[in-house]
Amino acid sequence: MDWITHDEDVWFDFRGSSPEQLTPGRFYKGTVDGFADFGVFVDLAPGVTGLLHRSELDRRLESLDWESGDTVFVQVKNVRSNGNIDLGWSIRQSESEFRGAHVHDPDGDEDGERIEADDGGPEPVRKTPKGISTESRATNGTESGDELSADATAEQKRVEAEHDETRESEAETVEPAETVSAEPDVVEATTSDESAGVEQSAESHEAEGTPERAAAEDADEGTEAEETAERTEGPAAEPERVTVESLGDRTGDRVRIEGEVVGARQTGGPTIFEVRDETAVVDCAAFVEAGVRAYPEIGEGDVVRLDGEVELRRGELQIETEELTELVDEAADAVEQRLVDALSAKARPETVEPLADHDAVAAVTEQITDAAEAIRAAVLQSRPIVVRHAATADGYVAGAAIERAVLPLIRDEHSRADAEYHFFTRRPLDDPVYGMDAATNDVTRMLQDNERHDEKLPLVVLVGVGGTTDSLDGLGLLGVYDASRVVVDADAVDTEVVEEASVLVSPSLTDTGAADLSTGALGANLAAAVNADVTDDLSHLPAVSYWEDTPEAYRDIAGGVGYDERRTRELREAIALEAYYQSYQDKRELITDLLFEDGGGLAGHVSQQFRKKLDDEVATAKANVEARTVDDVDVAVLDADSYSHRFDFPPTSLLADTLSRRDDSAVTVVYATDELFVRTDADIDVRAVAGAASEAVPEGGVTAVGVRQNRIEFLSGARETVVDAVVDAVVAQI
Template sequence: MTHSAAGDAGGNRSAEVVYELAPGCTLEDIEAGAAYLATVNGVVDYGVFVDLSEHVSGLVHESNLQNDHDVGDELVVELVEERENGDLGFEELDADPDEVDRTSVNEGTAARTGDLADHVGETVHLEGDIVQIKQTAGPTIFSLRDGDGVVPCAAFESAGVRAYPAVELDDTVRITGAVETHEGALQLEVDKLVRLRGEAADEVRTELDADLEARAAPADVEPLIEWPAFEKLHDDLADLARRLRRAVLESRPIRLRHHADGDGMCASLPVQIALERFIDEVHHDPDAGRHLLKRLPSKAPFYEMEDVTRDLNFALEDRERHGQRLPLLFMVDNGSTEEDTPAYRAVSEYDIPVLVVDHHHPDPDAVGPLVEQHVNPYLHDEDYRITTGMMCVELARMIDPSLTEELEHVPAVAGLSDRSKADAMDQYLELAADAGYDESDLQDIGEALDYAAHWLRYQSGRNLIKDILNLDCDDAARHRELVSFLADRAERDVAEQIDDAEPHVEHERLDNGAHLYRLDVENHARRFTYPAPGKTTGELHDRKVTETGDPVITIGYGPDFAVLRSDGVRLDIPNMVTELKSEVDGAGVSGGGHLVVGSIKFVPGMREPVIDALVEKMADAELDEDLRSTLVRDD
């Protein structure tokens, strides 16, 4: 038997049921192998012509007839052939039309997901892609996407039994059912689900692709400030916004990984809010935002194997339990270095796309083949002074331009948190001042973010961070009081830590004239409390820069790591790490960061040779006035 080009219901209908098509039903409503009620509209020598609806007619050849018929007679038929010219051939079944169980097939009103609120209680049909299949203890929930959005469609079989088992993710389908509300949200209760094929599927697919491309397009917004250096990144960010919006439209989960510091949170939270609002706009399921977007902080300035293993485990479980696609990985203020590549290779085994926005010094040769998009100022002959928070505020506005007024202070917080000395900082500070934030307010917000990130550890702290940044926050007074409290606590803890550590700081003058300060943060700083070793080293460094007014390098070290800060000295920490790997055998050196701010790891037994070799390289580095007071904070 030749199957209909229109559809295949996946074996969910019983052949003992006879379907009676409503007048408006079309070929898409015909299922291969199903029985239909037909009416004879003409008799010829070689058979009879029959109508199944106003739009479905064909021939029952004499070889396929069971009985003689006249015009107006009813008979039960099955589709056996669809020719290239569109003519249909049917076979009469051995069944009495007056004695069979008839089931009406209502074609419903043609609708789109964006119109469903106008059709509550009515029967409609939708055409689109299946983007998620979730089996519950009751119905099977098929999420259908068309050009307007995504709606859950509940198909009932026996409790907990998969309905339409032949229908798979990404199938193009036609679903007929009643529009109902479930727990305050719209859904379709499925009467019939047909998998489209051939020309019918191609037509729907062409329309869907055009709608998807148009809907995924980023908003055309002017940058918050005029900055020629930033203009080089505009097109890259627009492409990234398009890719993220497309992921939402395709119901692909997004795992947003970011460095757990002030700049990382100023970068990730605006994008999170923008994507959540777009998800709410696209999806009828009110829980879609919770399932499709997860923001996850990373303590290290690279994608650790611990993090990727956890991410892969959750992604595979979500696919198994909830029928979700594997996610898109979005790396923010992180992800540009060779250290990220082992984790990227792990996710590549599952064809998980990776997108990166970062301002750490990159290794494009190592990372490039493993990521789909990489936005980094270094790739356009700029540097870390364009912080990730500055870039991601513009990215968030491209996703949802309605956020603009809420975000006007965030680039300044990001810049101050990472000590950016970009020329554009004055413009960002003026923009924040116009929004009601003076520089001391912004400094306090940065300190509060840093303090909260330390105690949150691996938790996102979604609502707490929103209140600190005053984003999507409904209580301005609470924001001010919370920031004041956290910033005061941070300042107190830092002062106590540095005062206690100061007597143990070792000092020497390098051959190039720079001051070198060393602190054993393992033995001469409080552990497991705020500030962490990176922050402690950074605060000690700031104090020494202020005291001396000269070029300063500070090393905070532990058993198997060293944190580096430099001011007024032209270091290249990523390059130094590369050299140490080959020069100090058996040390297991790894690390990286910015040119003058970074960290190094090594095996504990090789700490002294690694640090000695590191100091030798620092002593040979050139002094550079242009690098005075330009260090970034990457604690």
């Protein structure tokens, strides 16, 4: 029978993420994070730090033989409303002294599970903790500490009294020193590639070189040690300005960096500022008192100069901030220009090699390079990327190709396990138009994320859905908030879109044109420019995107990597079926399995369902097609409301496509309650068709929407007369 234990008899391994999840009264295993004259900071979990005040100890703080990084046991006494954690002393400082151990995992399945005992216990303590002077520890051979100076004893009693009465003020705020205006020369980086661009993720605070240590030393100002230092060393020398990528060789040095604040978060101890210069990003810890925001006037986007000491926290670099100053005017402009130049140089692909020999792609190589630079720069800036594409096989191929290229870059840039979900979103569109509905959704989300999480406004990449005037309102709404917009489209792009797009990729605006280019093929070529390392993964995608007349160059490269015509057809059909169901969901893992991880079994299974559903529907539709002849032109007309299952696969647009491919009629018109689709091999202007039909049936509310699909909307009450007018207008253009 298991021994029944109480919380006081065991220690807990806390695996939560916020102070509110702790249970007062329990003993927890933690890690010594830092020291001050008023106590010890202990990490209970990443970002969850408590204070063990010296009044809670059973001995003098100076005699506590702990060091930063030591494993210790403490009791949670109280969690305050502001998130500060009051810790209590535990006389038991090894696992063997407790009757057991359990997991405290508030959000996980392991909560309450037993932990096997570790006979080794916590790491043995080694030496006097940093930040406690040897002079303040001296007792002239006594244990009571009676020989402490009168000033020190008075200070200790004052702090203990304040702690007992309010439990709110553990340290005195240190005012930043005067801003140093001189700007020394930059020290060139000498580290290897391995040390460059390291993402810093330290959540806690090292005491050495921090403001609270300075506060502790100020409290004892006039001691012999400080007087000696002042006489011998004089004022501290102004640190050199260095680049972040060079910090790997500067542990323990006082340095100066200049850059942009790209993030600021408050922990239970210090405030952590993420500062990016022209080379990389580094975490900088600034401390006023536990849980209190340091430098509240400094926020994301500010250009700053920061002086501090380089530390190594749990294997990752961090700067302990001594002085942080916002730069303005010419000083800020100079730093910003360095950042822009460095970002452009790092983000812009050195070369862009098309996946295959295709004139339409070769004509837009420079445009592809610009779009790739914008996407890569967003990753480097920790800016979210939102990809919008049509919920079609062609649209999914293009969107998934870009996703395949970007996700590895995000994983390289960020250490967070969920970074790829946080910084990249693919949102399919049921209609191939970026209208106000989609734009309002995106703007609402980005403003919420900006307000709640200080997240940057995203880069929006519109693949095959933003190239017509139907999308102008949506593009304009993004523009109001200055969100960058990359438009990638293989079809004809309206000239009005050129002014609204930050970057535009479309062969239709070149002399070459894009008659045989699919959006999926163009998206795959862009993806290869974004990340050349995934080129082999993308080789078969262009062939998958074509329903018919696949360019020979794309068939060849697909065949070269094991995707013959049967496999590419099965993939195309499988993607088309999955695109229909849950059309607003990205289905990231399923699409990845189909396009990149499948040996043929999954795609073959899904494509069988595609063909059965489509063949059954087409057979029913063909039996009910109305055959017309207008001015010697054969026209097939289908009432989809009456002779198809409107709320099941296939969608009306795909049904119209298939009927057109399988019927000999020159024109196919498939209509439903208030919309119709025109299919013909002839070159028609669907806007002109809608205009002519509107003149013929002014009460019909006829308008062209979704121009890419040759789709026209109308009022259902005028359906029959509108269909006749559209047929006449189409035939007139042939």
